[in-house]
Amino acid sequence: MRFTRIAAPAYKITQRAKVEATPSGGQIMEWKGRRQSGNIEDQRGAGPRGGGPFGRGGGFRLPGGGGGMRRAGGGMSFGTLIFLVILYFVLKAMGIDLLQVLEGGGPANMPGFEQSDGSGAPQGTAEEEEMKAFMATVLAETEDTWNGIFQASGEQYEEPRLVLFNGSVRSACGFASSASGPFYCPGDRKVYLDMSFFDELAQKFEASGDFAQAYVLAHEVGHHVQNLIGVLPKFNEMRQRMSEAEANQMSVRVELQADCFAGIWGKYTEQKGLLERGDLEEALNAATQIGDDTLQKRMQGYVVPESFNHGTSEQRMRWFQRGFDSGKMSDCDTFSGAV
Numbered sequence: 306m307r308f309t310r311i312a313a314p315a316y317k318i319t320q321r322a323k324v325e326a327t328p329s330g331g332q333i334m335e336w337k338g339r340r341q342s343g344n345i346e347d348q349r350g351a352g353p354r355g356g357g358p359f360g361r362g363g364g365f366r367l368p369g370g371g372g373g374m375r376r377a378g379g380g381m382s383f384g385t386l387i388f389l390v391i392l393y394f395v396l397k398a399m400g401i402d403l404l405q406v407l408e409g410g411g412p413a414n415m416p417g418f419e420q421s422d423g424s425g426a427p428q429g430t431a432e433e434e435e436m437k438a439f440m441a442t443v444l445a446e447t448e449d450t451w452n453g454i455f456q457a458s459g460e461q462y463e464e465p466r467l468v469l470f471n472g473s474v475r476s477a478c479g480f481a482s483s484a485s486g487p488f489y490c491p492g493d494r495k496v497y498l499d500m501s502f503f504d505e506l507a508q509k510f511e512a513s514g515d516f517a518q519a520y521v522l523a524h525e526v527g528h529h530v531q532n533l534i535g536v537l538p539k540f541n542e543m544r545q546r547m548s549e550a551e552a553n554q555m556s557v558r559v560e561l562q563a564d565c566f567a568g569i570w571g572k573y574t575e576q577k578g579l580l581e582r583g584d585l586e587e588a589l590n591a592a593t594q595i596g597d598d599t600l601q602k603r604m605q606g607y608v609v610p611e612s613f614n615h616g617t618s619e620q621r622m623r624w625f626q627r628g629f630d631s632g633k634m635s636d637c638d639t640f641s642g643a644v
Contacts, residue, residue: 339446345469346467351474364560440518446570448464450570452464462533466495478490487525488525491537540559554613556614558644559639561639569634598610624637
């Protein structure tokens, strides 16, 4: 089918980023000793752990909890309805507003649930703290990349904040658990990440390596760029008039553009001399392992193309590579022609 075209981004690279000579020779991405972003909110320990198996890496949530994978509809029995009514009044008597929780407000009033603004950041294990430092460094590199690109076009880049959490978190897009995987919320312009996702990425999806982890964050920042240039608001407007199948197809185009934008970040990272042998392959493998077709084959043994909302493994790998090879936003137009 033909989509109403979302205008290609107006921002273009007009000059190369300055290349910094950095010694190489190891097998890991060179990152230690580099600038770390201050746009971090550490909310680990603010909510209960849990949430079951992780979903996919990469995605965005629309205000109200939309976006990403859609859940199948279902009916409610009369007995269930009566139970929920009774539960509502019982919790109300305890001072817990169930409607607020269901609407995405989060269990802020629940006993044992503490909210955090990140000012008193908890200390995790040495491994967790190193991962936090790595994420702060990657976020700083995305800031340098996109600040340079926007400035070259006479625009100002508004940097996103990265919220680290475990178990569950409340965002402007609703209440989310770790099962959501990493996501970007346009409502508050923040990226949300439970770092335990990277264990799942390595063990379940066979996508290990620091550059694979960096790719996940760069993809979410790509959604932030889409929000700034108007792609996400336009998609949110259009999806109200679309069928589920049409919205899924448009979502694929949105996700692939975020992959391409992640590739642009990779290009600038390479120009700084930060990549080592095998880093690019790690990112491409991660893109492959979280493609819709690969995930569906792994989970259910067959694929349902009309349900794809992130893109196939081949598409995700190709669009990341395209951004990496080009370094130009104008080459990331996934809304014209076939993808």
